[in-house]
Structure formats: C-alpha cells, structure tokens
Amino acid sequence: MKRIIPVAILVIILINISSLIGDETKCSYVFQLHKQKKFSFLPKIDSFSLLAADDTKGSTRTMQPNADYNSYIKRFPQITKDLIQQFSFEKKDLYAFSLKIPPDMFLISKNNKDYSKTALEIAGMNATVWVFNRYIMKEAWTNISLKSFLYNLKSGFTWDIDKYLTNQLGHPYHGALHYSSARANKLNYFESTICSFLGSVMWEFFLESEGTQYNRPSTNDLMMNTLGGMTLGELLFRTADLLVDESSRGLERVLRESLAFLINPAYGFRAFTGKAFKIGNPPKKHYYSLRFPFGAYRSSLNNKPSFLIAANLEYKDFLKKDLLKINPYDWFTLDCRLGFNNEGLRDKEIFTTGILTGKKLKNGLVGLFGIFDYIDTYAADKISAVGVGPGLVTMSSSDSDLFFNSSGVLSFIMGGSSPSFDVEYSHFGKRVNDPYYLGPGILGRINLELGKKNLGSIRTGFSQYWIHSILSHANEFLGILSCSLQCDLSRRSQISLGYDYYLRHATLEEQRFTGAKPIVRALYVLKF
Structure with missing residues (x-):
C-alpha cells in the first residue's frame, strides 16, 4: 500500500501535465447582427401585391472569445436586442412596412491537434494498467528495469500464448482506449x-519484463491492439460521445459522465482536466x-432457462442531409449480449460492424467496413474476429409505413477459435489451460429486416466464420443463423421471440468434426 500511493500520484501528475502543456482549442463566434427588409404593397379592389425593396441592410461581427458564449452576450447587448423580431410601419409611406429578421450565429471551431497531450495520456493510461498489475495483481512480468527493456529489444517478438479473454478482447480494448485518447485530442482516424x-x-x-519466454x-x-483500435476505438468513442451533454447539470x-467513462475509460481524462464539470453547449x-x-x-445443452441482458445500438449519422462525405463509423451497429445461469455469467457475445470509408447512396451506403466480434458461449464455444472488408447497407421505406433494412459484409479477418480437436497442439492459451487456435480467415455476414412502423418486424441474419490456424493445418468454421419476430407494444417497448442455430465444423488433415446447437429466446425490449 505504501508503494501504491506514490506511484498513483505520479500517474495523476503525468495525466495533468498533459492538460497543462496541451494546445488550447480556439473558437470564433460570428454574429450576423440583423437583416432589415422593407416591403411595400399595392392595394387593389380584391387583392394586393407585396414587393421587397433592394436596399436590404445588414451587418456582421466576429469575435474570438476565451470564455463562454454567455459572457459575450453581456458585453454585446446589441446582439440580445437584435434577437427580437421587430415589425413597424413606415411613417412616410402608408403602404410600406419594415421587418427586422433575427440574427444568425455561427460557431467556427479551430480544433488544434494536440500530439503531445495524446502521447502523455497514452503513457499515463499504460502506467495506470501497469500499476494495477504490479501492486494489486502482483504479476511477475511487471518487474521492469532498464535491463528488461534492453532484453526486449534484443530478444525480438514471439507469440503470446496467454488466455483467450486477454488476447482476443483485452488487447483490442486496450488499443481502442489508446485510439479514443487520440481522437479526443482532435487527431483523425x-x-x-x-x-x-x-x-x-x-x-x-x-x-x-523478461524472466520467462x-x-x-x-x-x-x-x-490485436492496433486492429482493435482501428475497428473498436471509433465505435467506443462515438458511443460515449452520445452520452456526454455539457449543457446538463447536477445528477x-x-x-x-459516469456512463461515458464506463463505456470508454479514456473519458476519465475529462475529470482530471476539469472538462467533465464545465458547462458548455448542447x-x-x-x-x-x-x-x-x-x-x-x-x-x-441446458434445459434450465438462463437470463439474457443485451444492448443493441445502430448509429446512423450518414443520414444527415448536410453530410458531404462518409467519415469512419458514420454508420455502425453494436450488439452486446450477456447470459447468466445459476453459476453466474457464462455467455458473452459482442458483434460490431462499421463503415470505414465509402460512398453515400440514395437509400444507403457502400464501402469498406470494419469488423470486431467476440464470442464465448455454451452454444458456439469460442470464436473471435477483427478485420476489414467490402460491404453494403440499405434502408428503404414506403408511404404505407412499410420498411426494409439490410446490411452485408465480406471481411478478411484475424481471429481465434476454440479447437474442435487437437487440443494439445492448439498452442495458444496452453499457458493457462485455455486452448484456442489463432490465425487469418474470412467472415461473411448478412442481416435483413422487414416490418411495418408501430406494428413490428421480422429479422433474419446469417454469419459464417472461417479461422485457419497459423501453427497447424486446422480449419475451424462456425455458422450462426438467427431469426426473430418483434411485436410492438408501445412506442418504447416490444416483445421479441427468437431462434438461433449454431453450426460448428472443423477439419484437420483427415479428421472431420460437425456439431449443431440451437437456442430459443423470449425477450422484452425497451426502445430509445
């Protein structure tokens, strides 16, 4: 405990140094103070004509504040006055009147990229993880020194045979946090x-440190860190950003801020810099x-029913009419599922798909997509995938409130899979008796939905995974077929009845394996 406190203080100091030396984001508020139009009308017996004069008056003022917008309203009272619509008749001409149109305000942000702050935040994040493992978990590999650094440079790279959860989820998530820290400091994708x-x-x-192979x-x-940052980082960054509202107060x-931190701990830096408590714009x-x-x-596998809790998010910013180009993850889906039985948490599934770059179509988009999937369940056993590939998304609706949505992607992946046989020689995970294969492969996925607004929908989807072991001739295949019926109860709730079919197939030289496991589910769904 005596060593934890000073090290933790050093980590906090490192984090705060980044905010002290970082570049400040500059903004310009541009006020178009008013537009005054003069109109005249020509009376007739049963109608009149309205004409607009050409002498439209107006003015523009630009300010570069270093505080919030409200303080500048006080310094420029004319702005507040011009916010009121004014209507008046002309004194000299009985058939003319003037109309003062409220001003427009434009906020022009100059978001300076802050590389030094990014570097220090990532270093602080890594140091925090190291402190936890060194003093709480007491891991032997945390005994670092200059000697261990030189050894690592000399020895070069090898394959890490740690457990499936650490290598296939922990490291991608760690990379996503590095990515999010950079994005928060205005760096691009x-x-x-x-x-x-x-x-x-x-x-x-x-x-x-060194000490063992x-x-x-x-x-x-x-x-996995790099690919995780590439495919999971922007998704977590945007999901947490949906929760942050700098105009909100109190509880x-x-x-x-707490939920944003849980989804993306990189948002914890906002608390150290004071940004988490600063009142800003909506x-x-x-x-x-x-x-x-x-x-x-x-x-x-189990006749006893289990409890499922899930979260499904579809992000659709590509639908914005003023969107000039498709940015990474302007569209993505995130599907997280946790299954509990009498032994506790057992089933864990994460499915994500998001656009990296592409073109907007009339009813959708086409381009290159990123994939990150993680599965560890009774029915499917273990399989994971991270990669990129071409894909297509469509969304269409009719005047009769019918709608049809679809998405499809074919991705080249790097992934892991539990072995159907050859457990002794699967290599990865053997350090902790958690064997799995690791290698390249392909993932194909298609999802379809047909429904009627305020009534419900029918959904079906199919995913096919193929993983080829890099250290053996084993090939693992997993197909997942899903069908579900959604019936709306209200604008905010529905009932969902579903059926999932998991088909596992594997080959190793002359050996073959096939196994199938179905799942049925009945769910209540809250919609937002």
Whole structure:
C-alpha cells in the first residue's frame, strides 16, 4: 500500500501535465447582427401585391472569445436586442412596412491537434494498467528495469500464448482506449490508429519484463491492439460521445459522465482536466436507434432457462442531409449480449460492424467496413474476429409505413477459435489451460429486416466464420443463423421471440468434426 500511493500520484501528475502543456482549442463566434427588409404593397379592389425593396441592410461581427458564449452576450447587448423580431410601419409611406429578421450565429471551431497531450495520456493510461498489475495483481512480468527493456529489444517478438479473454478482447480494448485518447485530442482516424500501434509498442517493450519466454514482445498482442483500435476505438468513442451533454447539470451530468467513462475509460481524462464539470453547449444532433432487450433463453445443452441482458445500438449519422462525405463509423451497429445461469455469467457475445470509408447512396451506403466480434458461449464455444472488408447497407421505406433494412459484409479477418480437436497442439492459451487456435480467415455476414412502423418486424441474419490456424493445418468454421419476430407494444417497448442455430465444423488433415446447437429466446425490449 505504501508503494501504491506514490506511484498513483505520479500517474495523476503525468495525466495533468498533459492538460497543462496541451494546445488550447480556439473558437470564433460570428454574429450576423440583423437583416432589415422593407416591403411595400399595392392595394387593389380584391387583392394586393407585396414587393421587397433592394436596399436590404445588414451587418456582421466576429469575435474570438476565451470564455463562454454567455459572457459575450453581456458585453454585446446589441446582439440580445437584435434577437427580437421587430415589425413597424413606415411613417412616410402608408403602404410600406419594415421587418427586422433575427440574427444568425455561427460557431467556427479551430480544433488544434494536440500530439503531445495524446502521447502523455497514452503513457499515463499504460502506467495506470501497469500499476494495477504490479501492486494489486502482483504479476511477475511487471518487474521492469532498464535491463528488461534492453532484453526486449534484443530478444525480438514471439507469440503470446496467454488466455483467450486477454488476447482476443483485452488487447483490442486496450488499443481502442489508446485510439479514443487520440481522437479526443482532435487527431483523425488514421493518426489515432497509429497511436494505438505506438501505445502497444510502448507496452510491449517498456512495461513487460523478461524472466520467462512468455513475456517477450508479442506479435499477436501488437496486431490485436492496433486492429482493435482501428475497428473498436471509433465505435467506443462515438458511443460515449452520445452520452456526454455539457449543457446538463447536477445528477444528470454525473450519470452521463459516469456512463461515458464506463463505456470508454479514456473519458476519465475529462475529470482530471476539469472538462467533465464545465458547462458548455448542447450536444450535436445524432441519428441512432437504441434497444435494451432482456429476458429468458434456453439452449440444448441446458434445459434450465438462463437470463439474457443485451444492448443493441445502430448509429446512423450518414443520414444527415448536410453530410458531404462518409467519415469512419458514420454508420455502425453494436450488439452486446450477456447470459447468466445459476453459476453466474457464462455467455458473452459482442458483434460490431462499421463503415470505414465509402460512398453515400440514395437509400444507403457502400464501402469498406470494419469488423470486431467476440464470442464465448455454451452454444458456439469460442470464436473471435477483427478485420476489414467490402460491404453494403440499405434502408428503404414506403408511404404505407412499410420498411426494409439490410446490411452485408465480406471481411478478411484475424481471429481465434476454440479447437474442435487437437487440443494439445492448439498452442495458444496452453499457458493457462485455455486452448484456442489463432490465425487469418474470412467472415461473411448478412442481416435483413422487414416490418411495418408501430406494428413490428421480422429479422433474419446469417454469419459464417472461417479461422485457419497459423501453427497447424486446422480449419475451424462456425455458422450462426438467427431469426426473430418483434411485436410492438408501445412506442418504447416490444416483445421479441427468437431462434438461433449454431453450426460448428472443423477439419484437420483427415479428421472431420460437425456439431449443431440451437437456442430459443423470449425477450422484452425497451426502445430509445
């Protein structure tokens, strides 16, 4: 405990130094003070004509504040006065009147990229993880020194054979946090992806020691951190950003900031810099649909029903009419599911798909998509995938309130899979008796939905995974067929009845394996 406190203080100081030396974002408020139009009308017996004069008057004022907008309203009272619509008749001409139109205000933000702050935040984040493992978990590999750093440089990379959860979810999530820190400091998608890579390099060489063959710099850790930042980072960044409302106060503000932190701990830096408590502007409008299903499900492996809680988010900012180009993750889907039985948490599933770059169509978009999936359940066993590939999204509706939505993607992936056989030689995970294959592969996915507004919908989807082991000739395949019926109870709730069919197939030289496991579910869904 005596060593934890000073190290924690050093981490906090490091985080706060980043806010002291970081560049400040500058803004300009542009006020168009007023537009005054003069109109005249020509009376007739049964009608009149309205004419607008050409001598339209107006003015514009630009300010560059270093405080909030309200203080500048006080310094410029004319702005407040001009906010009131004014109507008046002309004294000299009985058939003319003037109309003063309220002003427009434009906020022009100059968001300076802050590379130094990003570097220090990523370093602070890595140091925090190291402190936790060093003093709380007491891991042997945290005994770092200059000698361990030189050893890591000399020994080079190897394959990390740690457990499935750590390598296939923990490292991608770690990379996503590095990415989010960079994005919060105004770096773009590709610069933030590079930060995920460099943050992982720092961890592998500086913050893990020698001592065993398992803790040399890891090839797969570096890959999963970088790919995780690339495919999961922007998704978490935008999801947390949906919750943040700098105009909110009190308990609502605390809840929003806390939930954003839970989804994306990189938002914790807002608390250290004071930004989490600063009153600002309302959030920008975003297009999305959010659902929280919960209820019972039963698999063929266990006759006892289990409890399922899930969250489904579809982010649809590409629908904005003023959108000039498709930015990374202007559309994405996030589907998280947790299953509980009498032994506790057992089933864990995460499915994500998001646009990286592409073109907006009349009823959808087409382009290159990012994939991140993680599955660890009774029915499917283990399989994970992270990668990129071409895809298509369509959304259409009719005047009769019928709608049809679809999405499809074919992705090249790097993933892991539990072995159907050859457990002894699957290599990865053997350090902790958690065997799995790791290697390249392909993922194909299609989702269809047909429905009627305020009534319900029918959904079906199919995903096919293929993982080829890099250290053996094993091939693992998993197909997931899903069908569900949604019936609306109200504007905010519905009932969902579903059926999932998991088909596992594997080959290893002359050996073959096939297994099928169905699941049925009945869920109550809250819609937002």
